[in-house]
Amino acid sequence: MTDTQTPNGWPQPYRLPDAEPYWAALSEDRLTYQHCKDCAQAVWPAHSFCTHCGSRSLDWRQSSGYGTVWSHSTIMRGPTPVWAGIVPYTVGFIQMDEGYFLFSQIDADPEAIEIGQRVAVRFAQRGAQKLPLFVPA
Numbered sequence: 233m234t235d236t237q238t239p240n241g242w243p244q245p246y247r248l249p250d251a252e253p254y255w256a257a258l259s260e261d262r263l264t265y266q267h268c269k270d271c272a273q274a275v276w277p278a279h280s281f282c283t284h285c286g287s288r289s290l291d292w293r294q295s296s297g298y299g300t301v302w303s304h305s306t307i308m309r310g311p312t313p314v315w316a317g318i319v320p321y322t323v324g325f326i327q328m329d330e331g332y333f334l335f336s337q338i339d340a341d342p343e344a345i346e347i348g349q350r351v352a353v354r355f356a357q358r359g360a361q362k363l364p365l366f367v368p369a
């Protein structure tokens with residue numbers, strides 16, 4: 233998919249070929265990440281080689297879907313009409329239990345979100361693409 237907008241206005245992600253398994257799994261409500269078979273570390277974002285050791289021996293694993301809020305920011309003025317329609321909303325980096333960081337929406341009362349808070353993945357349809365978002369665990 234190369235469209236950056238859908239008719240209902242949700243901006244669509246730019247799907248790089250290395251990450252295609254990630255997008256396919258999301259459509260089945262599964263959160264996945266790349267894993268290096270040589271050094272056993274999570275590789276994220278997806279690459280054609282391991283960013284830790286340079287190995288090209290990568291596979292895909294299913295994430296537990298749990299992590300910790302690393303950073304967060306609440307948006308008060310949406311950048312497009314659909315985002316403006318759901319303000320205020322919060323985005324931030326989640327440190328996943330597998331060790332990688334995922335930038336995502338955190339769907340909770342902005343006043344209640346804290347650094348270090350445990351969160352769990354949920355899935356939301358955004359235009360043609362299903363995307364992960366996180367809620368308090």
Ligand SMILES: [Zn+2]
Pocket residue numbers: 268269270271272273282283284285286287
């Ligand atoms: Zn590696």
